[in-house]
Structures are given as C-alpha cells and as structure tokens.
Amino acid sequence: MASAPGWSEEEKEDLLLSARYFSTGNFMRALLFVPFVIFGLTKSGWFIAGVFSVLITFHLVLTVMELYKLQLALRLVPDHDKPPVKKGPLPPTHGDWWFRPRAFETEAFYRMIGIKFFQWITTTYIQKTSISKVDRREGKKVEFVQRPNPHDLHQFELRTRVGETTHLITALFDLMPLIHAIATKSWWWLPYILWIIYGDVGCTFLQRYHRTRVWPLLTRFRERDQRKAQESA
CATH class of the missing domain: 1.20.20 (F1FO ATP Synthase)
Known part of the structure; x- marks a missing residue:
C-alpha cells in the first residue's frame, strides 16, 4: 500500500x-x-x-x-x-517484585561494576545502527525517550524489562559451554565464553541501571493518577 x-x-x-x-x-x-x-x-x-x-x-x-x-x-x-492520541492514566505493570530497583542499586554500586563502560558501548552501538548514514552526517542522534511524557517514559521502562529478561536468559544459555569447557579442560575456549557471559551480564545490569533513573518519576506519575482517580470518584 x-x-x-x-x-x-x-x-x-x-x-x-x-x-x-x-x-x-x-x-x-x-x-x-x-x-x-x-x-x-x-x-x-x-x-x-x-x-x-x-x-x-x-x-x-x-x-x-x-x-x-x-x-x-x-x-x-x-x-x-492523524489526531493526537488522548492518553489516560498509566497502565498497570506486572512483575514489579523483580524489576523494581533494590536498595543496593546505587550510583556507587553501578560505578563499581563498570556500568559506564557498558553504557558507552551500548550508546555507541545504538547511534551507529539505529540511524541512517545520511541522518548521522546531519548530526541526528537517538533519543531514548522520544517524547518527554509519562507514557513514553513508561514504554522506555517496559523496554528495559524486555532487555533485562532477554540478556539474563541468554546468559543462562551461555553457562552451558562454560560448564562443558571446564569439564573437558578446554581452557583455550574460556576467554571467549567468559567474554560473552560478561557482555550479557553487563547488559542485564545496564537495563536495571536505566530503570533506577526512571522508576522514581514513574512512581510519582502513578501516584498522581491515583489522586486524580480518588478526586473524581
């Protein structure tokens, strides 16, 4: 069409x-x-x-x-x-018991595990792959939250959940060759296997790091929606 x-x-x-x-x-x-x-x-x-x-x-x-x-x-x-979409309250989420930031997930903790390195790698990769060469030459960059409103922030937070789950599951698959390499004493394979595991675990934590930034904002937006609902009831 x-x-x-x-x-x-x-x-x-x-x-x-x-x-x-x-x-x-x-x-x-x-x-x-x-x-x-x-x-x-x-x-x-x-x-x-x-x-x-x-x-x-x-x-x-x-x-x-x-x-x-x-x-x-x-x-x-x-x-x-196309008319603008009228967006109501933020939809409910599931699995918050797992995805919500923990008390130990502080800025100091993430600096200690080298999260800035993964952030740089990921940002560079996204800028190189998501934008065409023509747009890059014009100086265009990816905005991780396309439009600064509660619903786009909510969508970004959902994407961090998907990214975390995907990399965590992949890291579990990566354990199979690691265990087999140790069992068969295939030491020459260990650097590559550990590098892949390191990447997936690092990307898992990177998604959680992103979530620590947006979680307080989304919490305030949801509390605001609850107050409005109570006032209109």
Missing part, C-alpha cells in the same frame, strides 16, 4: 529506529553464537551444538523479519492528519 492511515510521522520514525536496531542486533547475536556451535562439535558437546544451532536459526529469522519491517517502514507514507 502507498500509505497506511493511522501511522503518524513519529510512529514511522520509531518503527525505522527499532527495525534498524534489532535487525543488526539479531544478526550480530547469530554470529557470536557460531563459535559455540564449533566448540560443541569439536569437543563432543552435541547438545550444546544443537541448542546454539537452533538459537542461530532463530536470530537469523528475526533478522529477516526486522529487515522486512524496515522496508515496509521506508515505503510508509505517514498520515499527517
């Missing part, structure tokens, strides 16, 4: 950014898993080779899906007449 009624310019831009980011991210993840397959095949870790072969296929399929979404977004003609 030449156009898609209901898609604004901002929504098209969000779609472009996410498609570029996730297509590159899934492809890179597939490449990083290839050595695990080689490790499994050469060290009699058939189960490991099978699991990571499935994961590579999964990420390659996601890459194709994101590239397809990118091509759709590039051809999309936004609807400039």
Whole structure:
C-alpha cells in the first residue's frame, strides 16, 4: 500500500529506529553464537551444538523479519492528519517484585561494576545502527525517550524489562559451554565464553541501571493518577 492511515510521522520514525536496531542486533547475536556451535562439535558437546544451532536459526529469522519491517517502514507514507492520541492514566505493570530497583542499586554500586563502560558501548552501538548514514552526517542522534511524557517514559521502562529478561536468559544459555569447557579442560575456549557471559551480564545490569533513573518519576506519575482517580470518584 502507498500509505497506511493511522501511522503518524513519529510512529514511522520509531518503527525505522527499532527495525534498524534489532535487525543488526539479531544478526550480530547469530554470529557470536557460531563459535559455540564449533566448540560443541569439536569437543563432543552435541547438545550444546544443537541448542546454539537452533538459537542461530532463530536470530537469523528475526533478522529477516526486522529487515522486512524496515522496508515496509521506508515505503510508509505517514498520515499527517492523524489526531493526537488522548492518553489516560498509566497502565498497570506486572512483575514489579523483580524489576523494581533494590536498595543496593546505587550510583556507587553501578560505578563499581563498570556500568559506564557498558553504557558507552551500548550508546555507541545504538547511534551507529539505529540511524541512517545520511541522518548521522546531519548530526541526528537517538533519543531514548522520544517524547518527554509519562507514557513514553513508561514504554522506555517496559523496554528495559524486555532487555533485562532477554540478556539474563541468554546468559543462562551461555553457562552451558562454560560448564562443558571446564569439564573437558578446554581452557583455550574460556576467554571467549567468559567474554560473552560478561557482555550479557553487563547488559542485564545496564537495563536495571536505566530503570533506577526512571522508576522514581514513574512512581510519582502513578501516584498522581491515583489522586486524580480518588478526586473524581
């Protein structure tokens, strides 16, 4: 279709950014898993080779899906007449018992574990992958919260939950080759395996670090919504 009624310019831009980011991210993840397959095949870790072969296929399929979404977004003609969406109170969230920041998650704690390094790596990666070369030459940068309002802040916080869960699950998968390398005394493989685990654990904590910044604001917004609801009742 030449156009898609209901898609604004901002929504098209969000779609472009996410498609570029996730297509590159899934492809890179597939490449990083290839050595695990080689490790499994050469060290009699058939189960490991099978699991990571499935994961590579999964990420390659996601890459194709994101590239397809990118091509759709590039051809999309936004609807400039779309009226602004009237947003009500923030929707409820689930799993706060896990995702809420803990008392030990202070700025000093995150500095101690080197979170600034992961923040720099991630920011650089996002700027390089999410924005086209033309836009980068014009000085355009990614805004992590596209529009400074409670609902976009809420969406950003939800994305940190997805990112944390994804990297945490991947880190658990990474433990399989680590255990097998130790069991088979394949010491030459340890640096690569530990590097991958370090990256996933660091990215897990980075998502929690981002959440410590927005959680107080979202808490105040939700308390405001509750007061308004009580006043109107």
